[in-house]
Every structure is written in C-alpha cells, then in structure tokens.
Amino acid sequence: NAGVMQNPRHLVRRRGQEARLRCSPMKGHSHVYWYRQLPEEGLKFMVYLQKENIIDESGMPKERFSAEFPKEGPSILRIQQVVRGDSAAYFCASSPPYSQETQYFGPGTRLLVL
Amino acid sequence: QKEVEQNSGPLSVPEGAIASLNCTYSDRVSQSFFWYRQYSGKSPELIMSIYSNGDKEDGRFTAQLNKASQYVSLLIRDSQPSDSATYLCAVNLDSNYQLIWGAGTKLIIKP
Numbered sequence: 001n002a003g004v005m006q007n008p009r010h011l012v013r014r015r016g017q018e019a020r021l022r023c024s025p026m027k028g029h030s031h032v033y034w035y036r037q038l039p040e041e042g043l044k045f046m047v048y049l050q051k052e053n054i055i056d057e058s059g060m061p062k063e064r065f066s067a068e069f070p071k072e073g074p075s076i077l078r079i080q081q082v083v084r085g086d087s088a089a090y091f092c093a094s095s096p097p098y099s100q101e102t103q104y105f106g107p108g109t110r111l112l113v114l
Numbered sequence: 115q116k117e118v119e120q121n122s123g124p125l126s127v128p129e130g131a132i133a134s135l136n137c138t139y140s141d142r143v144s145q146s147f148f149w150y151r152q153y154s155g156k157s158p159e160l161i162m163s164i165y166s167n168g169d170k171e172d173g174r175f176t177a178q179l180n181k182a183s184q185y186v187s188l189l190i191r192d193s194q195p196s197d198s199a200t201y202l203c204a205v206n207l208d209s210n211y212q213l214i215w216g217a218g219t220k221l222i223i224k225p
Contacts, residue, residue: 020140031211041217041219042202042215042216042218043158043202043215045213045215047210048211048212055211056211056212091157091158095211099145100211101148101206101211102146102160102163103148103160103204103213104150104160105150105157105158105159105160106157107157108155108156108157
C-alpha cells in the first residue's frame with residue numbers, strides 16, 4: 001500500500017511565478033490536509049479538504065493561495081505570484097474516513113523562491 | 115486559544131538511557147493524542163497514538179496520558195543515536211478533525 005505521495009519533491013520558482021504542489025493520499029483515504037513548515041519551526045495548518053470540498057481553509061492566506069481536491073486526481077495546492085517568504089516545506093497528510101484525526105504525512109515539497 | 119506546549123530543547127540523553135518527552139495541552143475536551151517523529155529535512159512520522167489515561171507501550175516507546183493534569187508524555191527506552199530527531203506532540207479535540215500541534219522537542223542521543 002503506497003503511502004502519501006507528493007510531487008514535485010523540490011520546486012524552484014522566481015518571484016511572481018506560480019507554484020503547483022500535488023498530493024495523492026493513501027489508498028482509501030478521503031481526507032487531505034496541507035501544512036507549511038519554515039526551517040526550525042513547527043507545522044502550520046493551512047487547509048483541510050475532502051473530495052470536491054474545502055472543509056476548513058482558516059490557515060491559508062487569503063490571497064494568492066488556493067487548494068482543491070477534485071473527484072479524480074490529486075489534491076493541488078496552488079500559490080500564485082510567489083514571493084520569497086513562500087519558501088518553505090509544504091507537507092500533505094491524509095487520513096482514513098474511520099479515523100479522521102490520524103494523519104499520515106507525505107514526503108513534502110520543498111519550495112524555494114528566488 | 116487552544117494550545118499545545120512542548121519544551122523546544124535540545125534535550126540531550128546518553129545512549130542507552132531513557133528519554134522523556136513531555137507535552138501539555140490547554141483544552142480539557144481533547145480526546146486523541148499523537149506523537150510524531152521528524153528527522154531533519156524529512157516529514158513527520160506517526161509513532162504513537164493514545165486515547166485513554168494510563169500507559170501505552172509499543173516496543174521501546176511508551177506513551178503516558180494524564181487527562182486530569184492535561185499532559186501526555188513519550189518515553190523512549192534504551193535510547194539509540196537513531197532516535198535523535200524532533201518529536202512533535204499533536205492533540206485532537208472531540209468531534210473535530212483538526213490536530214493542534216506543539217512546536218516540537220529536539221532530542222539528541224549522545225553515543
């Protein structure tokens with residue numbers, strides 16, 4: 001059973017470009033969470049999604065950031081017009097429907113904005 | 115404001131000794147408690163979950179929960195250098211999917 005998959009693992013963007021981060025949850029998992037982590041800092045919750053629904057986006061900046069989890073395909077975290085402060089590790093986690101609070105993490109995407 | 119507090123460390127423990135990591139939380143209705151291990155540059159990995167007061171053992175790891183005192187601990191017996199990592203405590207509220215995360219304790223096991 002494959003774990004949570006994220007790609008790309010590393011992404012370099014110049015200021016003003018768009019970044020698209022993808023997350024495929026574990027098989028059978030229908031809940032996806034996105035987190036951001038700055039170096040030497042803790043995890044910061046961004047958004048919680050189920051298939052075709054955003055359940056909670058309270059941790060996501062109001063501008064430039066969006067997330068989706070379509071019926072088919074991976075969850076996407078999209079950052080428009082990236083700035084240097086967006087440089088961080090972005091982790092996706094998924095959980096099964098019978099134990100939503102138990103989250104399993106993907107390897108993360110390291111975003112570097114030049 | 116619901117909070118989860120951990121000592122940031124670093125906590126230095128000699129190899130073979132018991133490492134004790136502590137976590138306190140502010141919300142009395144918290145129901146589920148999790149310990150994750152995160153190696154530098156890697157993603158968090160679930161080690162233990164605990165739901166009831168008392169101890170839960172899994173190999174060299176023991177989680178201890180005291181809801182009355184609002185703390186949860188992780189003990190690592192026979193510490194190994196490979197246990198050196200940051201340990202994250204996470205707490206879940208009843209009927210709430212979201213985990214509230216501590217900032218993590220950095221553990222260093224000295225050979």
